Amino acid sequence: MKHLPALLLPAVLAAQSLPAPLAAHLKSTAVLHLDFVQTRHIAALSRPLRSSGSLVVARDRGLIWRMAKPLPLTIVAAKGGVLEVDREGRRKLQSAKDNPMAAQMARILTSLLQGDTRALEGLFTFRSSSAPGGRWTLDLTPQPAAAPFVKSVSLRGGRFVEQVRVVDGAGDTTDILFSGFRPDAALDPAEVRLLDLQ
Amino acid sequence: MRFRATLWGILLAALAVFALLRLASGPALETDLLAMLPRSARNPMADRAVAALTHTVQDRVVLLVRGQDAETGAAAARDLAQELQRSGAFRSVQCDLPPVDTAEPVRFYTPCRTRLAPPDLPPGITGRDLGPLVQARLASPGMGALPPAQDPFGALNAFLGRLPLQSAGVELRDGLLCVPSPEGLHILVSAEPQGSPFDPAVQDRVLRAVESAERAAAAKGPLEVLRTGSVFYAADARRSMERDVNLISALSVVAIFGLTFLLFRSPRHLLLGLASAASGLVVGTAVCLALFGRLHLLTLVCGTTVLGVSVDYSFLYFAHHLDAGPAWDPLADLRRILPALVLALATTLLGYAALLAAPFPGLRQIAVFSMTGLGGAFGTVVCLVPLGLRRPATARPAMLARLDRVLAIARSMATPRTLVAALLAAVALLGGALALARTDDDVHGLIQASASLRRDETRIQGLLKIASGGAFILVEGSGEAQVLQREEALMDRLPVGRLETAMALSSFVPSPARQEANLAANRRLAPLLLQGLTGAGFRPESARRALGDLNAPPLTLDAFLGTTFAIPCRALRLAPTASIVLPLGGADAEDLHRACAGLPGVTVVDKAGEVSEMLARYRRLATIALVAATLLVGLLLSTRHGLAWGFRLLVPPLTGMAAGLFLTSALGFPVTLFTLLALILALGFGVDYAIFIREGGRRPRADLLGVCLASYATLVSFGLLALSTTPALRSFGLVLATAVLVSAFLSILALPTRETP
Numbered sequence: 001m002k003h004l005p006a007l008l009l010p011a012v013l014a015a016q017s018l019p020a021p022l023a024a025h026l027k028s029t030a031v032l033h034l035d036f037v038q039t040r041h042i043a044a045l046s047r048p049l050r051s052s053g054s055l056v057v058a059r060d061r062g063l064i065w066r067m068a069k070p071l072p073l074t075i076v077a078a079k080g081g082v083l084e085v086d087r088e089g090r091r092k093l094q095s096a097k098d099n100p101m102a103a104q105m106a107r108i109l110t111s112l113l114q115g116d117t118r119a120l121e122g123l124f125t126f127r128s129s130s131a132p133g134g135r136w137t138l139d140l141t142p143q144p145a146a147a148p149f150v151k152s153v154s155l156r157g158g159r160f161v162e163q164v165r166v167v168d169g170a171g172d173t174t175d176i177l178f179s180g181f182r183p184d185a186a187l188d189p190a191e192v193r194l195l196d197l198q
Numbered sequence: 199m200r201f202r203a204t205l206w207g208i209l210l211a212a213l214a215v216f217a218l219l220r221l222a223s224g225p226a227l228e229t230d231l232l233a234m235l236p237r238s239a240r241n242p243m244a245d246r247a248v249a250a251l252t253h254t255v256q257d258r259v260v261l262l263v264r265g266q267d268a269e270t271g272a273a274a275a276r277d278l279a280q281e282l283q284r285s286g287a288f289r290s291v292q293c294d295l296p297p298v299d300t301a302e303p304v305r306f307y308t309p310c311r312t313r314l315a316p317p318d319l320p321p322g323i324t325g326r327d328l329g330p331l332v333q334a335r336l337a338s339p340g341m342g343a344l345p346p347a348q349d350p351f352g353a354l355n356a357f358l359g360r361l362p363l364q365s366a367g368v369e370l371r372d373g374l375l376c377v378p379s380p381e382g383l384h385i386l387v388s389a390e391p392q393g394s395p396f397d398p399a400v401q402d403r404v405l406r407a408v409e410s411a412e413r414a415a416a417a418k419g420p421l422e423v424l425r426t427g428s429v430f431y432a433a434d435a436r437r438s439m440e441r442d443v444n445l446i447s448a449l450s451v452v453a454i455f456g457l458t459f460l461l462f463r464s465p466r467h468l469l470l471g472l473a474s475a476a477s478g479l480v481v482g483t484a485v486c487l488a489l490f491g492r493l494h495l496l497t498l499v500c501g502t503t504v505l506g507v508s509v510d511y512s513f514l515y516f517a518h519h520l521d522a523g524p525a526w527d528p529l530a531d532l533r534r535i536l537p538a539l540v541l542a543l544a545t546t547l548l549g550y551a552a553l554l555a556a557p558f559p560g561l562r563q564i565a566v567f568s569m570t571g572l573g574g575a576f577g578t579v580v581c582l583v584p585l586g587l588r589r590p591a592t593a594r595p596a597m598l599a600r601l602d603r604v605l606a607i608a609r610s611m612a613t614p615r616t617l618v619a620a621l622l623a624a625v626a627l628l629g630g631a632l633a634l635a636r637t638d639d640d641v642h643g644l645i646q647a648s649a650s651l652r653r654d655e656t657r658i659q660g661l662l663k664i665a666s667g668g669a670f671i672l673v674e675g676s677g678e679a680q681v682l683q684r685e686e687a688l689m690d691r692l693p694v695g696r697l698e699t700a701m702a703l704s705s706f707v708p709s710p711a712r713q714e715a716n717l718a719a720n721r722r723l724a725p726l727l728l729q730g731l732t733g734a735g736f737r738p739e740s741a742r743r744a745l746g747d748l749n750a751p752p753l754t755l756d757a758f759l760g761t762t763f764a765i766p767c768r769a770l771r772l773a774p775t776a777s778i779v780l781p782l783g784g785a786d787a788e789d790l791h792r793a794c795a796g797l798p799g800v801t802v803v804d805k806a807g808e809v810s811e812m813l814a815r816y817r818r819l820a821t822i823a824l825v826a827a828t829l830l831v832g833l834l835l836s837t838r839h840g841l842a843w844g845f846r847l848l849v850p851p852l853t854g855m856a857a858g859l860f861l862t863s864a865l866g867f868p869v870t871l872f873t874l875l876a877l878i879l880a881l882g883f884g885v886d887y888a889i890f891i892r893e894g895g896r897r898p899r900a901d902l903l904g905v906c907l908a909s910y911a912t913l914v915s916f917g918l919l920a921l922s923t924t925p926a927l928r929s930f931g932l933v934l935a936t937a938v939l940v941s942a943f944l945s946i947l948a949l950p951t952r953e954t955p
Contacts, residue, residue, distance in 0.1 A: 044740030
């Protein structure tokens, strides 16, 4: 009986893979520019919080979250840590030394962008289902270690990820809609600098 | 004579009985090499800290298991852990961790977050501008444990993010602690042995358990297991010391007494020689057990070398026996050589007396063992051996004729020219030695672990990213508050050099002063923050909640240490007045010293470094002792033989010492305290031969034979030390063997010339 978990392990690992179209996209696209619109329903707020902006996803380097509304704010997640740039251009860097947890999350994010789901293995179980026309849904259910912080994560898309819904531990919901996909437009020098966390 | 013999016999018997009883009554052998070293009497709290860390960290057995892939590795690690648990050799075995409550730190710190950090605001911001800023934060992706809604100013997330909750390089996967590496995934299994790592029974049980568990796990597939833990080092050290004792003593006995038998052709001399050596060992063992309680294994290793010296006295006596032929009178001939024996004993004891002054318990024990052992051998030669050698020796004309020829050659070489040549050689060798010599007082030269153990340790340290050397920081103060404050003063300075982070209690519980300052800041900014929150869209009730408890009770160290996630930190708290700060990463002692410079109550504890420093200090003192001993011996000889002869008798040992020092330096061994001690002993032994020859007078042939035999025995026993696994002892043996060889050869200079009576 005690060998059962060991036997199940390969089966679980096989399931921990991304939907085929998404995996293919991640493999083939090195840089993706896109826009997003985010709606957050937070119990403590009297109104839902809406924000919008653009995203740069660089497969081998990291992610740039450039919010335009309600306030210009740029957050960069790369292997070395997290960089925050406010509207005045002031930079705040959190590397592995300053904030190991944030740096680890950034590392997990960047490896996810490369299709590497190993870091999420102990934290979530994946379940993906496909629909006609190359569309898919991916549901992540938290393991006990992640459960207090995240209740569920679901993604939906076709060639690209089009929608993400996250319910956090407190029950607050985040809905993000992605659009305006511009694959393989090159990174401009400013973006390169940001991804180097400078 | 008879009376003296009986008295001595009774004394020996009594000591033998005492020694046997003591050995039978319980563990009498000490195998912990570090017990040889002095305690740091400087700071008892530092010793407590070292003991606490040693127990929690170093005594544990740590195994890193790597299989062909993650699954087989995990299965193998679990099998291994089960086997270890089943063996009964361990008090506890950890492989699968109990499920970790990841939300515990959040639950623990949220009620008192107003005391943990001030809100993180851009300077000079107004309430009106704060609203959109909070909104932006609320909308941005959260990279912390708490969603932005629960920690709108990010202070608690920043605090939690900084906590050193997980060692660098170690990940938790599927309940197992793993270390990823380019070669594959290593899985951590740790276990606490049942008993002290220096107990031979515990060592055997642990080694057997680990080996059989590894074999069982490896039967299922290829496996790599790296191991570390003080048990392995202790077992290693004990095995090599035991091998040394067995090998060296066995070879010594065979070489020395083999020659005795071959030369004297009668079992009588062999038995008497054995008796004097054995009585030396009995006296040495008994006195040490009486004075010290336990005998260190290292004393036995060095003590077996005393065998070679203790037979010197009996050899001189036997040489005279052989030489005297029919004119042998046991007592008269004893009286004739007695001055030589006494002077030789005195000079050797003078050499060992230098060891007595060392603050090392181990060296003092070696000195006591050797001195009493030699005294015992001397006593037996003087009181008992004559009784066994009453009849004259069988005539050996051929051998005596050969000796005469050797004596003639020796006499022809004992010219002033040889003396000058020896002096020049001594100066040249000394010069060469000083040019080639380098000092290295690192205490790790005393401990030579096996290559595989050292390889494993280096790899494990690289994978777990723990600092080697074992140095850490001790923070002391008048009470908990001051200790935490002093820790903060240190932590605020980091990074310094290669010391980037450290694990300190103050990272988890800010000092009361800092808590008050944070609370005051939160209170002062409360109206501003409230404005920002309501501007961002917070409901009034939620906004007040988001501010945190402005009357939060103080966070205490006791409350923190009572949580589950604080368990790894419990060892850091030594006492209400002292705590340990553990450096993480690859910092060395120098970086630690720089970080702690000028901070009151903050000191670096570096046991290995301290001992190395002490070894260096005593090396310098030993150099002075060597010079002093040389002068004393010279003085002793001059009072007996006059200044000219006194000097002449010193030339053989001094040349021998120079030769020994030169050879060991030329071969690359560093000059350590042990080299100096070897030189001091070389003085004591080397001068013996010159004394034997000088004091002989009427029987120069016998003295020459005695010197040859004695130097051969000493050469063999110290030369055999060169087979020891400890580099310090190898160098020790080499210096002494070379010095003895050269001194023995040059002792011909002590031959009385035709003019002197």
